[in-house]
Amino acid sequence: LYRIDATGDPTLLRGRIAVPNALCFSPDKRTLYFADTRKGDIERADFDPASGSVGRWSTFVTAQAAPGRPDGATVDAEGFLWNARYQGGALARFAPDGRLDRLVRLPVSQPTSCAFGGEGLKTLYVTTATQTLNAMERAEQPLAGALLALDVGVSGLPEHSFAG
Template sequence: MSKLSPQIDCVIAGRNRLGESPVWSVREGKLYWVDSRGPAVFRWDPATAATESVAMPQIIGSIGLRRKGAGQLVIAMQNGLHGLDFDTGALTFLTDPEADQPENRFNDGRCDRHGRFWSGTMNDTRRDPTGALYRFDGDGRCTKMRDDIIVPNSVCWSPDDTVMYFADTYREIILTYRFHADEGAISDPRPFVETRGQKGRPDGSTVDIEGFLWNAEFGGGRVVRYTPDGRIDRVIAMPVSQPSSCVFGGPDLDILYVTSATQRLTEADLEAQPLAGSLFAVDVGVRGLPEPDYAG
């Protein structure tokens, strides 16, 4: 573990093309994340410093834990939702709501506290607004929740389950929805944060125990903590220009793990950012919330 500052450690010095979707497993005491364009799924054990990986056949958007047990994940890829047994590498097809849209792929996603997995799609050929947000229930049902999406990101919820956050990265906005937890419904979309005019765009997010949103600004080289009413509370400058997503982990859920990317960086950029594509741990002085499991 190389020390960068009093706040930030590089825990895995790598070259992920597009590190994304970090998920801390309380059950295992390990961190999972993906290189979307590797494509591969990684598992890191901070107790032993061991890192394992499983190559995947397609671009990966996001992953979530499953209630089936240790090493069991749900994974959103180019052609829909799959189950992954990390220890064997076995994939099990679950569903593909966009089999008729070959240019689309899944991107960011997360499990809610009722065991549902939410993930959005995007056009990976052009940045046309052909994407949608889906809710996958534990019984296998798939429901389209909204459409007209360019690049979906920042799927997460307030601690009291009354607010869902969602970003359309290329529209440079994070929205809030009123979240109806029992039904898994969303309503009343409102602007939460607009990043137009800033260097970076909103990528992956997580929420801490105090209800503040932490957002990785892709291209902006920073992670920003927002108050529940959308004001900037804190800015953490990262040693890379493309932080991509974040999640709380560690035994006390008080470490913010941040993924990053190398895609579209020039040779000069990579020379200036030797840790681009690495995984970072940030001591932010606040705890997060445990990541829920997918019930399917």
């Protein structure tokens, strides 16, 4: 996991990652979230937005907190983290303290990421995958591979832009 500063210089923040995912920030930009999908936990670290420095990583959510494995994620305006649960057929919403707040079941087994968009950032868009699905599973999941749009009753935050 690298941080690229405004001049384009990279800084290694974390090594030995199999499948990096769920990279997002709290609304105040002082907490950085991250998951290695293969390991299964979602972690967090203190983050200094002025310097880009990252503190010690700690477990935010264990792999057993929701079905499937953590994939892409975003944070809503209330500071809750939404996580696509790959091979779990769901989106999980976790409170800032790591408690599972809500589990939204999806018509697909492999959601891959999520982001808020649309007017007022009130629609949660979810990308999905078909990889590893056999013919029968694809027939049972006609929306696999589609982009889903959900009204989850909360607004999102604008994504962060690169300073460089």
